[in-house]
Amino acid sequence: MELAPYLILGCIEGLVTAAVLALMAVGLSLVFGVMRVVNVAHGEFFMLGAVLAWFVADQLGGHPAIAFLAALIIAPLLVGTLAMLADMTILKRISYDPERTIVATIGLLYIIQQLTLMTYGSNARPVEPPFNQRIAIPWFEWTDGGLSLYWPWGLGTTSYKLAVIGFAIILLLGIWVLMTRTRIGLIMRATQLDRDVAQAYGINVDRVYAMVFGLGAGLAALAAVLIVPIQQAHYLMGHDPLLLSFIVVIIGGLGSLVGTVIAAVMIGLSDGLISVFFTPTLAKIIATLMVTFVLIFRPSGLMGSK
Amino acid sequence: MLEMRSVSSGYDGARVLQEVSLSLSAGEIVCILGRNGAGKTTMMKTIMGLIRADSGQILYHGTDLLDVPPHQIAGLGIGYIPQGRRLFSELTVAENLEIGLMAGGKGNATRDKVLGMFPRLAERLHQRANTLSGGEQQMLATGRALCLEPQMLLLDEPTEGLQPSMIALIRDTVVALKETGVGILLVEQRVDAVLSIADKVMFLENGKSQDIMPASTLRENPDLLKKYIGV
Ligand SMILES: Nc1ncnc2c1ncn2[C@@H]1O[C@H](COP(=O)(O)OP(=O)(O)OP(=O)(O)O)[C@@H](O)[C@H]1O
Numbered sequence: 317m318e319l320a321p322y323l324i325l326g327c328i329e330g331l332v333t334a335a336v337l338a339l340m341a342v343g344l345s346l347v348f349g350v351m352r353v354v355n356v357a358h359g360e361f362f363m364l365g366a367v368l369a370w371f372v373a374d375q376l377g378g379h380p381a382i383a384f385l386a387a388l389i390i391a392p393l394l395v396g397t398l399a400m401l402a403d404m405t406i407l408k409r410i411s412y413d414p415e416r417t418i419v420a421t422i423g424l425l426y427i428i429q430q431l432t433l434m435t436y437g438s439n440a441r442p443v444e445p446p447f448n449q450r451i452a453i454p455w456f457e458w459t460d461g462g463l464s465l466y467w468p469w470g471l472g473t474t475s476y477k478l479a480v481i482g483f484a485i486i487l488l489l490g491i492w493v494l495m496t497r498t499r500i501g502l503i504m505r506a507t508q509l510d511r512d513v514a515q516a517y518g519i520n521v522d523r524v525y526a527m528v529f530g531l532g533a534g535l536a537a538l539a540a541v542l543i544v545p546i547q548q549a550h551y552l553m554g555h556d557p558l559l560l561s562f563i564v565v566i567i568g569g570l571g572s573l574v575g576t577v578i579a580a581v582m583i584g585l586s587d588g589l590i591s592v593f594f595t596p597t598l599a600k601i602i603a604t605l606m607v608t609f610v611l612i613f614r615p616s617g618l619m620g621s622k
Numbered sequence: 623m624l625e626m627r628s629v630s631s632g633y634d635g636a637r638v639l640q641e642v643s644l645s646l647s648a649g650e651i652v653c654i655l656g657r658n659g660a661g662k663t664t665m666m667k668t669i670m671g672l673i674r675a676d677s678g679q680i681l682y683h684g685t686d687l688l689d690v691p692p693h694q695i696a697g698l699g700i701g702y703i704p705q706g707r708r709l710f711s712e713l714t715v716a717e718n719l720e721i722g723l724m725a726g727g728k729g730n731a732t733r734d735k736v737l738g739m740f741p742r743l744a745e746r747l748h749q750r751a752n753t754l755s756g757g758e759q760q761m762l763a764t765g766r767a768l769c770l771e772p773q774m775l776l777l778d779e780p781t782e783g784l785q786p787s788m789i790a791l792i793r794d795t796v797v798a799l800k801e802t803g804v805g806i807l808l809v810e811q812r813v814d815a816v817l818s819i820a821d822k823v824m825f826l827e828n829g830k831s832q833d834i835m836p837a838s839t840l841r842e843n844p845d846l847l848k849k850y851i852g853v
């Protein structure tokens with residue numbers, strides 16, 4: 317057996333995981349960075365994104381591509397709006413006090429989860445991908461006639477998975493541009509650095525916070541819509557991504573968006589490769605070990621300051 | 623322009639300012655003197671709405687600032703230079719100024735004017751604020767406030783940790799602003815530096831306003847300083 321084609325397969329699977337994880341973790345990191353809020357309900361925003369994607373696609377019917385595109389736009393907007401409302405009605409009320417926000421977001425987690433269970437039920441439901449061509453993974457072999465291509469049996473990926481990777485890269489670049497090149501990004505960074513002085517310079521901190529919380533939740537929902545054609549929507553699907561996002565944010569350095577993306581790629585790739593060659597459980601164990609080592613040797617994370 | 627009437631404020635339970643009253647006119651420099659912990663910074667934060675006052679009124683051109691949402695106070699033409707400068711440390715010089723411009727001012731014209739006043743900032747537009755020297759940081763903190771073309775300026779210990787030439791630059795800037803009609807509320811520890819430029823001096827002790835007097839009275843009777851702040 318050639319090893320290399322399996323490596324390629326593992327990398328592609330890993331990059332799909334990394335793409336979804338990076339989007340979700342960047343949302344978590346943004347909320348923590350700007351607002352100093354540890355959002356324990358982030359996984360539920362992810363789950364809601366997936367469930368709403370199923371709902372939108374199911375209601376619309378028609379061609380899978382159109383239904384999916386509608387879900388891709390509507391689900392993150394709805395989830396983002398819901399998060400903004402939660403920020404304005406709950407988090408603002410408790411003055412973003414670190415301990416109380418943790419308790420409040422735990423409460424939010426259970427409310428969202430149980431309401432989903434009561435309405436959507438406990439079934440896992442699929443959303444059809446917009447397109448799904450099978451792509452076999454090619455490899456070379458030496459024959460008498462020299463080098464020739466062949467397709468190892470049973471090894472392949474889909475066009476949709478490759479599109480997820482590409483789309484996530486575009487979105488992450490978009491967020492980077494938003495944060496570093498736009499007025500609204502400047503306002504968010506200033507608020508992150510000194511909330512009071514930002515306010516004394518005319519920045520409406522309440523609005524920035526609502527927006528950041530909405531944006532963070534919207535990113536989680538977006539990640540979920542991308543993954544739901546591969547994984548199915550289920551009311552408990554938020555748990556693992558939440559844990560992995562925390563791991564990624566800690567490894568990357570709290571509040572550092574670049575570090576978060578690097579860590580997501582590391583965790584995603586190791587997850588993909590180890591799952592292909594060994595088992596997914598081992599992949600999770602290794603991810604946890606990575607956090608431990610990062611925390612021992614670089615307590616502020618890869619790109620963390622302070 | 624500014625009139626504080628019996629303003630009391632503080633932090634969660636601990637009352638710091640007690641019924642402080644003060645008035646400031648356009649083109650006037652009022653200096654607040656007081657020992658460490660007297661409540662000078664608290665008074666500035668209360669005017670900016672960063673701490674909610676418990677009672678009293680802060681009238682600015684007739685509007686009670688206590689009824690104005692904190693983020694709209696800068697837009698009324700009030701520039702704040704906090705104690706310790708509090709720049710947006712990881713933002714560049716240009717970005718720090720940009721934040722000031724968002725709150726008021728006339729865009730590029732204002733920016734050019736401010737950079738003209740502090741040419742050293744113009745040479746360092748893309749340098750991060752936390753890599754500037756102390757003097758440059760104070761220039762940036764001042765420039766950031768001037769970017770909103772303030773009618774009233776709150777300066778909290780602007781000369782802290784600066785060498786004499788920088789102190790002179792700050793003083794000249796303050797005097798020049800006064801001459802254009804800006805009202806200035808100045809907190810300062812260096813009594814000597816203050817007496818030469820201030821119009822009025824207010825003594826603050828344990829959060830209470832003691833006497834307010836013309837600076838000339840103090841210049842003539844240095845003994846009074848002993849009585850109020852023990853120097
Ligand atoms: N965030 C806060 N929470 C609680 N108490 C505070 C807070 N900030 C200041 N204080 C208290 O309020 C009082 C006045 O502080 P303030 O900073 O206004 O003094 P100051 O006159 O500016 O002193 P300095 O000359 O040292 O700057 C002090 O007793 C201080 O301990």
Ligand SMILES: [Mg+2]
Nearest residue numbers: 662663664705
């Ligand atoms: Mg002070």
